[in-house]
Amino acid sequence: MRTIQLVMATAFISALNVASAQAVDWLMFGNGPRHDGYAGAEVLLTPQNAPTLVRKWGYSVVPYKRAHGLPTDQNARRIYAQPVLAGHVNVGGANKTLMYFGDGGGTFHAIDANSKANAGTLVWARQIKPLEVSCANLSNGIISTAAIDRSANNGRGAVYVAANARVYAWDLATGAPAVNWPEDGVLLPNLKPETEGTVFSGVTLYNGSVYVATSSAGCDKPPYHGSINILDGATGAVKTQWFTGGGTSTVPTVNGGAIWGPGGVSIDTNPDSPALFTATGNPVPTGAVNTIDYYLSIIGTRPDLSSVDWSYKPTNLNGDLDFGSTPVPINAAACPRQLVPVTRKNGTLYVPEVSQTTPRSLYKVSQYAMSTTVELSFGAVAFDPISQLMLLTTFSDGPAPYTRGLVAMKVADDCSLSLAWTNNAAPGGTDIAAPGTRLTSVTVANGLAFFGVGFQASAIAPTPGIYAVALQSAGGVGAGQTVWRAADITATVLNAPIVANGRVFTSTNAGFVYAYAIPGH
Numbered sequence: 001m002r003t004i005q006l007v008m009a010t011a012f013i014s015a016l017n018v019a020s021a022q023a024v025d026w027l028m029f030g031n032g033p034r035h036d037g038y039a040g041a042e043v044l045l046t047p048q049n050a051p052t053l054v055r056k057w058g059y060s061v062v063p064y065k066r067a068h069g070l071p072t073d074q075n076a077r078r079i080y081a082q083p084v085l086a087g088h089v090n091v092g093g094a095n096k097t098l099m100y101f102g103d104g105g106g107t108f109h110a111i112d113a114n115s116k117a118n119a120g121t122l123v124w125a126r127q128i129k130p131l132e133v134s135c136a137n138l139s140n141g142i143i144s145t146a147a148i149d150r151s152a153n154n155g156r157g158a159v160y161v162a163a164n165a166r167v168y169a170w171d172l173a174t175g176a177p178a179v180n181w182p183e184d185g186v187l188l189p190n191l192k193p194e195t196e197g198t199v200f201s202g203v204t205l206y207n208g209s210v211y212v213a214t215s216s217a218g219c220d221k222p223p224y225h226g227s228i229n230i231l232d233g234a235t236g237a238v239k240t241q242w243f244t245g246g247g248t249s250t251v252p253t254v255n256g257g258a259i260w261g262p263g264g265v266s267i268d269t270n271p272d273s274p275a276l277f278t279a280t281g282n283p284v285p286t287g288a289v290n291t292i293d294y295y296l297s298i299i300g301t302r303p304d305l306s307s308v309d310w311s312y313k314p315t316n317l318n319g320d321l322d323f324g325s326t327p328v329p330i331n332a333a334a335c336p337r338q339l340v341p342v343t344r345k346n347g348t349l350y351v352p353e354v355s356q357t358t359p360r361s362l363y364k365v366s367q368y369a370m371s372t373t374v375e376l377s378f379g380a381v382a383f384d385p386i387s388q389l390m391l392l393t394t395f396s397d398g399p400a401p402y403t404r405g406l407v408a409m410k411v412a413d414d415c416s417l418s419l420a421w422t423n424n425a426a427p428g429g430t431d432i433a434a435p436g437t438r439l440t441s442v443t444v445a446n447g448l449a450f451f452g453v454g455f456q457a458s459a460i461a462p463t464p465g466i467y468a469v470a471l472q473s474a475g476g477v478g479a480g481q482t483v484w485r486a487a488d489i490t491a492t493v494l495n496a497p498i499v500a501n502g503r504v505f506t507s508t509n510a511g512f513v514y515a516y517a518i519p520g521h
Contacts, residue, residue, distance in 0.1 A: 024087035024097050024114075024500040029202030029326075030380060030441075035263035036328050037382030037391075037496060039445035046468040047447050050484045051515045054297060057120030059111050061511040064125055076105030076401040077511030079144040081202065082262070082495040085113060085505070086150065086157065091173045098123060098172065099438075100159050101507060102142025106225030108161055110175060113505070113515065124175035128185075131194055133162050139258055145202030145262065145495070147210070150505060152233050153178040160205070160233070163213045165197025167231055169210075178347040179234075186236040188212070188229050190251050196224030199266030201326070206274075206303060208233045213264035213278065218502065220286055220320075223338040226295075226308055227255035228265060228305060232449060242305040244280045256283035261326030261342070262386050262441065262495065263380050267303055268329040268338070275309065276301045279323030279342045294311055298327055298342055298352055300360050310362035312352055314344070321346045324382040331356075332411035337363055337404035339415065341381045342389065344425050345399060347371035349381075353415050368417060370407065371398045379441030379496070382449070387471045389420055391449050393439035395396040406434050406442065408480065421480035426463045432482070433463075438492075445499040445506060447471050448483070452493025452506055465489045466497050466506050486516060 028383045030037045041168035045053075061079070065072045074416045077178055083101040091098070099113040106128040112118045142163045152158040157172035158181075163291035163441045166185040169178035177183050191197050196216055204211040210231040221381045226244040231237065244259065247250025256280040259265075280298045298312045327342040337353040344350060349370045353363040371394045382391045390409045397403045405424025427431045438454035452466040468484040477483060491510035498505050502521040 004024060024085055026083075026085040026498045026500055028204060029082050029145040029263045030328070030382075031443075031498070033204050033206050033267040034267055034329055035204075035266045035326055035380050036330065036460055037380070037441060037443045038239060038384060039499040041305055041441060042445040042499050044506070045446055045448060045499065046517065047483055048475050049518050050448055050468045052518050053484050054467070054484070054519070055488060055518045056503070056515045059109075059120045059122075059513045061107060061109060063108070064122055065105060065261065066106060068127070071105055074509075077157070078104040078142070078494070078509050079507035079511060079513070080104065080261070080494050080506075083146040083360055083498060083505055084148050084158075084159070084508055085144050085498060085500055086148050086172055089172050091159065095432060096123070097448055099505060099513065100146050100165070101513065102144075102146065102161060103511060104130070104141040104143060106141035106163070108142055108170070110145075111160075111513070114503070126168075126170060126175050128163055128166070128168070131197070142200045144264075147203035147205045148172070149205050158233070160203045160210050162199040162203050164199070165191045165193040165214070165234065167203075167210060167229075169233070169236060175251045182234045186231060186238065187215070188227075188425060191227065191242060193224065195221065200260055200262070202262055203224070204263065204265050204267060205233065206267045208268060208490075209239065209264050209452070211267075213259035214257035215260050215281070220284055224255055224258065225252050226259050226280055226286075227377070228259070228278065230305065233383065240305050245283075245292055247294050247308055252292075253296070254283050254292055257281060258322070259452070260322055260324045261380060263326030263328075265432065266326055270356070273360065274303045274358055275329070275360050276303045276305070277327040277329060277340050279325060279327050281322035282317070282320060296321075296323070298323065298340070298350060298354075300354060300362070307359070309360040310354065312323070312350070312362060312365050314350070316346070316376055326379050327352075330383045330390065332415075334413045335415040336412050339411065342381070343370070343381070343392065345458075347396075349392070351417060366416060369399050370394050370402050371396045371404070381442050383440040384444040384471055386447070387479040389471055390417065391442040391444060393442060395438055396435050405439070406436065406451060406480075407489060409450075409469065422497065423469055423480040423482060425482055426467070426483055427485050430463055440493055441459070441496040443499055446469065447474070450497045450499060450504060452495070452497060454494055455492045455509070464492065466493055466504070468504075486514070489514065
């Protein structure tokens with residue numbers, strides 16, 4: 001109990017300090033290299049005032065595209081990735097908060113996120129050439145979350161963007177190439193952009209390095225080989241290329257092993273025992289050489305990829321049952337080991353327990369049948385260190401007691417997970433998700449869980465929008481109670497909202513970005 005109280009006090013003081021300095025950065029997917037979705041600086045939004053959230057502004061990608069003769073079809077407008085945010089950016093002498101995101105047509109947008117007069121307007125944009133793919137539901141423009149390094153680019157800051165086997169670094173304020181980076185980005189070696197250059201996962205930054213994981217293009221049509229690439233953030237030089245097939249720099253002979261999780265790789269930045277985690281897809285064709293390392297596996301390595309400390313391959317290997325999620329390192333107060341939960345398309349949550357000293361070792365892997373529907377999640381779990389709850393969304397009802405919607409789980413002192421509560425009720429009592437409705441990953445902020453409604457695989461229409469749910473009972477609000485819905489959103493949402501300085505930001509499948517705030521903010 002004392003440990004939890006100390007965590008709460010430290011987090012609260014830290015949040016007050018950050019809020020007073022108006023630091024509003026959201027630097028990469030899930031708000032940091034762990035990708036745990038925790039908005040620890042948020043103190044303005046509460047379960048009590050969240051029902052008053054109203055739209056402050058909206059931005060559409062279409063006007064810029066039309067003005068520059070670019071396609072505006074659905075694939076070109078679609079925003080797959082979570083936006084990122086940088087405060088205190090000097091734009092022509094003015095101090096601005098800018099939001100950055102790419103779209104399916106290859107346009108990368110930097111927009112004013114909070115000026116009184118110009119919020120929701122374009123500051124700069126860059127255009128890359130998208131690749132043509134044969135998948136109707138996949139655009140090969142920019143579909144991964146960017147990452148921001150405030151100290152890069154001679155102190156001006158840089159935003160790193162990856163797409164189609166290339167990595168770009170652009171000045172935060174102007175969009176010009178960062179110092180020492182080429183205009184047309186850095187081409188990753190040994191990859192065929194048209195088949196294996198797709199970067200579905202977000203860029204991760206750690207210790208001055210840029211981590212980019214690759215998947216496949218063209219509906220998993222070979223040849224393709226999943227990889228992790230480490231670049232020097234200052235120059236773009238490729239320092240390491242590591243293929244998931246075999247775990248070396250040698251291009252595998254077997255296709256597959258794509259990395260599909262939205263965070264790509266997650267990194268525990270503990271200076272005493274830093275570690276990298278990822279999860280991979282199956283070999284292609286499915287069932288071929290499924291014993292090859294490290295296809296269809298959860299992997300723990302050193303951050304420089306010099307050594308694999310542990311890996312885990314499930315016993316049921318048949319079929320196209322990728323790990324479509326990013327492992328998230330969690331240090332729960334009740335558990336002496338680190339948990340690294342990750343979901344798989346067969347409806348199962350896998351929870352490796354690993355040591356926290358170098359070299360890391362795998363203690364055991366627990367499994368929880370969360371859903372009866374294939375394709376449980378292409379997201380990542382979130383963790384709230386205050387309530388000590390782990391949050392995830394599921395697409396269908398699972399074995400009792402798990403039901404579709406938002407699921408909150410608590411960690412016991414033996415490191416096992418148990419259900420705290422589930423919620424699938426919109427304000428007014430209607431279901432948030434019909435069976436088969438995809439929900440986004442979760443962002444947790446000051447006692448609230450935020451998530452959005454994605455596309456549906458059933459004939460029953462979902463209740464669209466983004467939602468806020470209370471994590472614990474307090475002030476007349478019950479644990480698991482939905483306190484707000486952005487009902488003005490009618491398109492699907494493909495990634496978790498972000499929360500900073502009392503504002504909630506989200507993007508949609510129709511090419512819009514919206515900002516919501518409580519009155520007076």
